[in-house]
Amino acid sequence: xxxxxxxxxxxxxxxxxxxxxxxxxxxxxxxxxxxxxxxxxxxxxxxxxxxxxxxxxxxxxxxxxxxxxxxxxxxxxxxxxxxxxxxxxxxxxxxxxxxxxxxxxxxxxxxxxxxxxxxxxxxxxxxxxxxxxxxxxxxxxxxxxxxxxxxxxxxxxxxxxxxxxxxxxxxxxxxxxxxxxxxxxxxxxxxxxxxxxxxxxxxxxxxxxx
Amino acid sequence: xxxxxxxxxxxxxxxxxxxxxxxxxxxxxxxxxxxxxxxxxxxxxxxxxxxxxxxxxxxxxxxxxxxxxxxxxxxxxxxxxxxxxxxxxxxxxxxxxxxxxxxxxxxxxxxxxxxxxxxxxxxxxxxxxxxxxxxxxxxxxxxxxxxxxxxxxxxxxxxxxxxxxxxxxxxxxxxxxxxxxxxxxxxxxxxxxxxxxxxxxxxxxxxxxxxxxxxxxxxxxxxxxxxxxxxxxxxxxxxxxxxxxxxxxxxxxxxxxxxxxxxxxxxxxxxxxxx
Numbered sequence: 001x002x003x004x005x006x007x008x009x010x011x012x013x014x015x016x017x018x019x020x021x022x023x024x025x026x027x028x029x030x031x032x033x034x035x036x037x038x039x040x041x042x043x044x045x046x047x048x049x050x051x052x053x054x055x056x057x058x059x060x061x062x063x064x065x066x067x068x069x070x071x072x073x074x075x076x077x078x079x080x081x082x083x084x085x086x087x088x089x090x091x092x093x094x095x096x097x098x099x100x101x102x103x104x105x106x107x108x109x110x111x112x113x114x115x116x117x118x119x120x121x122x123x124x125x126x127x128x129x130x131x132x133x134x135x136x137x138x139x140x141x142x143x144x145x146x147x148x149x150x151x152x153x154x155x156x157x158x159x160x161x162x163x164x165x166x167x168x169x170x171x172x173x174x175x176x177x178x179x180x181x182x183x184x185x186x187x188x189x190x191x192x193x194x195x196x197x198x199x200x201x202x203x204x205x206x207x208x209x210x
Numbered sequence: 211x212x213x214x215x216x217x218x219x220x221x222x223x224x225x226x227x228x229x230x231x232x233x234x235x236x237x238x239x240x241x242x243x244x245x246x247x248x249x250x251x252x253x254x255x256x257x258x259x260x261x262x263x264x265x266x267x268x269x270x271x272x273x274x275x276x277x278x279x280x281x282x283x284x285x286x287x288x289x290x291x292x293x294x295x296x297x298x299x300x301x302x303x304x305x306x307x308x309x310x311x312x313x314x315x316x317x318x319x320x321x322x323x324x325x326x327x328x329x330x331x332x333x334x335x336x337x338x339x340x341x342x343x344x345x346x347x348x349x350x351x352x353x354x355x356x357x358x359x360x361x362x363x364x365x366x367x368x369x370x371x372x373x374x375x376x377x378x379x380x381x382x383x384x385x386x387x388x389x390x391x392x393x394x395x396x397x398x399x400x401x402x403x404x405x406x407x408x409x410x411x412x413x414x415x416x417x418x419x420x421x422x423x424x425x426x427x428x429x430x431x432x433x434x435x436x437x438x439x440x441x442x443x444x445x446x447x448x449x450x451x452x453x454x455x456x457x458x459x460x461x462x463x464x465x466x467x468x469x470x471x472x473x474x475x476x477x478x479x480x481x482x483x484x485x
Contacts, residue, residue, distance in 0.1 A: 035405040048406040052398055080379070080386035083454070085447035187375060187393025191414060193406035195454050198443035202432075 004126035008133060011122065012140040014147070017101055018094040018115075020140070024148045024208035025049065025090065026196030031152050032203060042149040043163045045193075046142055047170055053190030055141060057081060058091075058116040059134045059178035060186055065120020066130050071113060078114035081186070083194040086201060086210035091115045093209075098122070135175035142167050148208065224270035225278045226250025230293075232262060233286035242286070250279055255481065263480050266327075267296035273311065275304030275337060280312040283325075287318035287347070294480045295327040298359075301374075303335030308373060311340040320349040322421065324475060328483065329357035329413075329460060330376075332394075337373035345381045351421015352380060353474060355467055358392070359460040360399075360412045368412075370399055380420045380450075387420055388450055411441070411456035413463040417470060419451040427451050427474055434473040437466035 010016065027045065030036040036045050049055055061078050065071060082088035096112035102122040103110040110122055116137070123133050143164055150160035188194075200210060226249035233242040239262050246252055249270035257263045266281045273279065283293050293315070301309060317323045325344060332338065344352050356378055361367030372394050380388040392414075394402075402408040419427055428446035431453060435442045439462035442455040453470065457463040468485040472478065479485065 030405060041405065044404055045406045048401055048404045052393075052401065052407060076385050077389060079448065080389040081391075082447075083390070083452065084445040086445075088447050186377075186389075186391045188391060189394055189398040189402070189408070190406045191411075191454060191456060192404075192409045192441075195441065195443050195456065196406070198445045198452075198454060201443075201445060 004128055008123055008126060008128060008136055011098070011102060011119070012136050014144065016098070018097045020094060020144045021147065022208055023090045023094065023144070023210045024200075025054065025087070025145060025210060026193055026200050027145055027148050028152065028206065028208045029196045029200040029203055031149070032205075036149065036153060038153065039155050039159045039163050042146070042153060042155065043166055046145045046149075046163075047167060049145070049190050049193045050138060050142060050167065050170060051174055053188055053193045054087070055138050056174050056178055057186055057188060058141070059138060059174055060181050060183065061114075062116040062120045062134055062137055063130050063179050063181070064183065065117045066124050066133060068124060071117055071121050074117045074120075075113045077183070078117055084197040084201070087194070087197045090210045095119075131175045131179040134178055135171055138171045138174060139168075142171060152207070223276040223278070224249040224268075224273075226268060226270065227280045227282075228252040228266055229282040229284070230254075230264050231284040231286070232264070232289050232291055234288045239289045239291060250281065252281070259477070261477070262291050264291060264293040265296050265480070265482055266293065268299060272300035272302050273309035273338060274302045275306040275309060277309040279309070280314070282313075283315045283323070285315070285317045285321045285323055288320050289318060290322040292324040292326065292480055294482055296482050298328045299330045300333065301330065301336035301338040302333045304337035304373070308337035308339045311338065313340070313342040314345075315343070316345045317347060317350040317352060319347040321347070322350065323352045325352060325354045326471065326480060326483070327356065329359050329464065331359045331362070331460070332369065332372060332374055333361060334367065334369050335371045339375045340377070342376070342378045343381065344379075346383070346420065348383050349422070351419070351424065353417075353419045353471075354378065354380065355415060355417045355471065357413065357415040357460070357463060357467060359463075360394075363412050363459040371396055372399055378416065378418075380418065382420065382449075387448065388418055388452070390416055390418075408456060409441075411458060413457045413460045415455040415463055415467055417453040417455070417467065419474065420449060424449060424451045430473050431470060434470050435466070437462055437469060440466040442466060
């Protein structure tokens with residue numbers, strides 16, 4: 001196991017202080033409406049957000065950041081791609097916390113940026129294969145949503161882990177495709193996922209920030 | 211040859227470009243230049259009030275593989291204008307390659323554009339790549355709506371083959387402030403029933419406002435929602451207002467969009483919008 005891979009696993013672990021547990025990516029609204037109500041509907045919701053929403057979008061942005069694409073331009077693009085206020089907040093707040101923590105650990109100068117750009121800039125010197133970094137980022141994103149579903153659908157712990165394991169092949173596919181995709185390939189069809197993020201803004205009882 | 215795709219058999223590919231330039235002179239917004247070629251036309255109907263209206267149209271009767279279409283509007287400093295399309299645009303099954311549409315509008319300093327094209331109707335097998343870009347100079351703003359209808363619900367159509375890429379972007383002083391790259395292909399259509407996807411909707415729209423006062427319009431926009439059969443929500447952030455709307459069919463969506471536009475614009479819709 002390389003030191004580089006261990007660093008990345010640490011940065012993407014739920015214990016890393018980006019506060020990921022507080023962001024549900026609109027899933028809290030989908031759960032409260034009964035749209036996500038069991039393991040099967042949770043898996044479907046998360047799979048679609050991964051393949052047709054922020055998962056793939058962030059993977060393509062991350063791949064570009066890893067390859068040294070202008071981080072200012074990528075950050076502007078990442079912000080412009082955020083479809084709703086809470087989705088912008090999610091990527092900016094987590095990105096800022098992530099960059100600050102890695103900067104403190106490594107002594108590097110890492111400014112606050114949207115999460116995939118911050119991660120790409122931090123991870124670039126690790127020299128890991130791009131598709132591998134993308135897969136681990138997507139896995140962390142999916143694991144965080146599964147954890148929200150386990151707590152609030154609720155799902156059993158083992159059921160939650162089975163849901164996450166069932167997403168592994170899809171995560172591998174998206175990572176492989178996004179590693180090579182140009183920025184022109186950005187595309188989204190997870191429209192009700194975006195709608196969920198908007199509706200969460202006016203949801204009366206909210207535990208998550210997004 | 212597929213019996214469902216009569217228009218793709220058309221031998222000549224259409225190619226159309228229309229460019230309209232408006233500028234402020236002698237206290238009013240006036241037409242400075244109008245260039246049109248091929249299947250694209252533009253005209254300025256007589257309107258009441260001081261906000262001119264530009265209507266673009268594609269005379270080819272719809273888009274199919276290999277077609278090219280471009281609409282451009284340049285608004286000079288301090289100009290306010292509305293631009294729309296005369297009818298819904300239809301994209302038919304593509305025989306060879308994709309149809310490409312480019313919509314590039316520029317809004318000068320302190321100007322404002324309402325870009326209100328009528329809906330795009332996609333038919334089974336359509337391949338359409340469209341790039342809509344509105345570039346705002348400092349102090350400028352815009353209101354943009356894009357509506358897409360997947361097949362004709364009245365005909366019981368459910369699409370399964372599509373290559374649709376529709377990238378909408380708004381730039382402020384050269385920097386992207388809104389980028390929405392809608393992409394619907396066969397895989398997305400197969401998953402379209404998902405609760406995070408279209409949830410079975412066949413008609414979808416995005417309405418966005420960028421510029422001075424855009425975030426303040428959140429309250430009035432939310433209050434104008436509620437049309438039966440339309441699922442919609444609004445969000446205001448980073449100097450913009452964004453609304454997403456979904457419906458089972460094009461008609462309720464159109465009524466909801468019309469109501470929102472009337473509230474947000476404070477004036478009647480372009481005459482070509484028959485609601």
